[in-house]
Amino acid sequence: MAEFEQIPKVGDVINDHYKLIRKISNGDHRVIFCAIDIKMHQIALKLEKEVDGETEVCIESAILKILNTKSDHVPKFYQYGSYKVYKFLAQELLGPNMIDLVNYKKPYKFSLHSVLKFSIQAIEILQIIHNQDFVHRDIKPNNFLIGNTQETTGKFYLTGFGLCKKLNRKDGVIIKSANKGKFRGSMAYASLNAHHHIEMGRHDDLTSLLYILVEFYNGMLPWSYLDDAEQIQQLKNHYHGQKLLKHLPKQFLKFESHISSLDYQTDPNYALLISLMKETAHENKIDLDAPFEWEEEINEERCIITSNHVNGAIKKKYDLTNSEQELQEVQDQMKTSTVQEFLDVLETLTGVQQDTSDDSSLSNNQYESQQSIRQDNYVEQFIDGMKKNDDKYKQLDWAAFVEQTGGSHQKEGFDDFEIGDRETSLSDRTS
The missing domain is CATH 1.10.510.10 (Transferase(Phosphotransferase) domain 1)
Known part of the structure; x- marks a missing residue:
C-alpha cells in the first residue's frame, strides 16, 4: 500500500519545482506528465521507477544533453533528478506524435x-x-x-x-x-x-x-x-x-x-x-x-483554445510574494548525488570526463534556456496580448499556484489541443 501511495498523480508537486497538471501516458514503470515549472512554464516530465538500479530516463537525459548541442530536432533537456522511488527527466513539451x-x-x-x-x-x-x-x-x-x-x-x-x-x-x-x-x-x-x-x-x-x-x-x-x-x-x-x-x-x-x-x-x-x-x-x-x-487546422484550433481556455485554466491571479532568496533556497535543495549520477552516465556515453563546473548549476541554467525556447509559445503570446490590451496581468506566484486544488486527467487549458486518442494504435484501425 505504501508503494501504491508513492505513484505520482495529477496535482502532485515534484521537489518544489514542478506541479503535475495532466497525465500524458503511462506504462509499467514509467509515467509522463504535462507539468508547470516554478517559472510557470509548461514542460514534459517523465518519471520512471528504479528497477535493479537502472532507469531509461537517466540514459535519455545524458543523451539529450549531448544532442542538444548538435540538433534542434530533439526536445530540450532541462533537468534530471530523483523523487521518492522515481528518477525523472524534465524536458521540452512537444505536440502530438x-x-x-x-x-x-x-x-x-x-x-x-x-x-x-x-x-x-x-x-x-x-x-x-x-x-x-x-x-x-x-x-x-x-x-x-x-x-x-x-x-x-x-x-x-x-x-x-x-x-x-x-x-x-x-x-x-x-x-x-x-x-x-x-x-x-x-x-x-x-x-x-x-x-x-x-x-x-x-x-x-x-x-x-x-x-x-x-x-x-x-x-x-x-x-x-x-x-x-x-x-x-x-x-x-x-x-x-x-x-x-x-x-x-x-x-x-x-x-x-x-x-x-x-x-x-x-x-x-x-x-x-x-x-x-x-x-x-x-x-x-x-x-x-x-x-x-495538418498545420493550418491545428494552428486554427490552437488560436481558439488560446482565446477561450488559457485564461480559465488559471482561475486566480496572484501578486508576486516569493523573493529571489526563496527561489534560490529551492534550487539549492537539488541532490548532488543525483547530478553526479547523471554525470557518470554522461561520461560513460561520451568517453570524456565532463566539466562539472557548469553542470553543478543545472537547475539554474535550465530556466535561462527556457526563456528563449518558449518565447513563441502560444500561452506566452496570450499573456503578451493581455499586456498589450492594458489588462492588469500580475505575475503568477508559484507558492500560491501550488496551493490550488490539483487538476484532473482532462485537458486543463494549458495543453494546446487533443488529436485523436493517444492510446489508439495503428493495429486497431481499419483502413
Whole structure:
C-alpha cells in the first residue's frame, strides 16, 4: 500500500519545482506528465521507477544533453533528478506524435507530400544522431512528435532515447559485438536483425523508418494486425522489395536497396536517401516547402483554445510574494548525488570526463534556456496580448499556484489541443 501511495498523480508537486497538471501516458514503470515549472512554464516530465538500479530516463537525459548541442530536432533537456522511488527527466513539451496526427481524420494515412516531407526531416535527424555514434533502436511513429508552437507545427522531433546505444569505435573503426543481444524496439517496426537478436546498427534505424513510411502512405503494413512475434518475422521475410513497396513511387525501391546493402560498420549514404525523396517530389510536382496537411487546422484550433481556455485554466491571479532568496533556497535543495549520477552516465556515453563546473548549476541554467525556447509559445503570446490590451496581468506566484486544488486527467487549458486518442494504435484501425 505504501508503494501504491508513492505513484505520482495529477496535482502532485515534484521537489518544489514542478506541479503535475495532466497525465500524458503511462506504462509499467514509467509515467509522463504535462507539468508547470516554478517559472510557470509548461514542460514534459517523465518519471520512471528504479528497477535493479537502472532507469531509461537517466540514459535519455545524458543523451539529450549531448544532442542538444548538435540538433534542434530533439526536445530540450532541462533537468534530471530523483523523487521518492522515481528518477525523472524534465524536458521540452512537444505536440502530438504521428499516431495522433494520422488518427486526426480519415483515411488513416498521409498524402505523398507529407510522407516525403516527413521522411527528409527524419533522415536528417537520424544522420545527426548517428554522427554522434548513437543508434536509437526504437524508431516508431510514437517517438516522432511535432512542436508545441505555431512556428513548429511542421517540425518533427525525435524522442524516446531510453534504448539508445553508443557504437564502439577503436582507432576510428566500428567494432561489432560478438554477443547476441536482446530484442529492442517495437515489434511492428523492428528490423529483422532485431528479431534475430543481432546487434542493431544504423541501418536498422533506417529500416524501421522505411516501415513507417510504407505504413503511413498505404495506411497499414502487411503485419499490422498481428501480435505474434514469429508470424510478424515471417511476413517481414516475405514482404520486401516490390511486394512491400508496389504502391509507392519507384525511388522507395532504391531506398530499400541501399539500406539492404549496408552492414553494421558501413556508413549510410544519407544524402542519397534524401535525394531520392526530393526526386520523388519533383516527379510528382510536390512542393516540399508547402505546409503539412495538418498545420493550418491545428494552428486554427490552437488560436481558439488560446482565446477561450488559457485564461480559465488559471482561475486566480496572484501578486508576486516569493523573493529571489526563496527561489534560490529551492534550487539549492537539488541532490548532488543525483547530478553526479547523471554525470557518470554522461561520461560513460561520451568517453570524456565532463566539466562539472557548469553542470553543478543545472537547475539554474535550465530556466535561462527556457526563456528563449518558449518565447513563441502560444500561452506566452496570450499573456503578451493581455499586456498589450492594458489588462492588469500580475505575475503568477508559484507558492500560491501550488496551493490550488490539483487538476484532473482532462485537458486543463494549458495543453494546446487533443488529436485523436493517444492510446489508439495503428493495429486497431481499419483502413
